[in-house]
Amino acid sequence: MIERLVVGLLVSMLFSVGGWWAGALAPSGALAALAVGIATIVGLSWPGALVLGTFFVTSSLLSRLARHNRVAAKGGRRDERQVLANGGVAALAGLSALWVEPVIAFGIFSAALSAATADTWGTEIGSRSRLTPVLLLSRRAVLPGESGGVTRLGTLGSLAGAVAVGMLSGTLAWLALDAARPVTLAAIVAAAGMAGSLADSLLGEKVQERRWCPACELPAEALVHDCGARTVHVGGRRRIDNDVVNLTCTAIGALVGSLAVLTM
16 A cells, blocks of 8 residues: 555656646646546556556647637646546546455546546547537537537547547456456446547536637637636536536546446
8 A cells, every 4th residue: 555655656746747847737737637646546556547647648649739729718738627627536436446346446447537538539639620510419510619519520539539448448457457358348438438528518518608708709618718808608507617517527437337337
């Protein structure tokens, strides 16, 4: 236990400082990432760290390559709310390995990160689409980056992210945790990721608060737009911002994963 705690602290510090130095994390985000990393390694050792690292590295790289859109909530540096929204549920699932069967905890942990990965990959890859995003239910066209908007390319990106985490998780569960049905676990993790991503799009369309920048005449997600003007609330539920939706997305992924893993 003490050994894992020390290793978790050192490895997490390396990634957190590296993320801050590379411009992927704000100082508060680096501290939150440190906590998520320590919890993951204490509970799940290197298999958990590898899945978490895969999510963080690939998401950061895709964010750098994505097309800039002025609807983005907080810019490129992730703060503590963004980090915990994407990794908080997974960290709790990872810690649960101290009390429950490690394979079960790892499956739930991976399902939460699969949802976060599917959502992030879908958003970042979808930003490269030449087609106009549309809302999932109403099919109304929206601006790139606007909450709830989906494209075919973005959906394929979500699927790729969920499958990638699923395959990695299944392989690690087989190699390190002696899982009896690693292929089934991989499929569960991938399906849970897509379920979480779908929920994210639905909540983005029907529940997430919508704001408007009067200066730029553009939809926005933050209280203050990147132009410096204060935005106004024009729809959706107040305080249900992108971070709350992302947290719900990962929680749904974990829930779907837990229901499936417990019946394996």
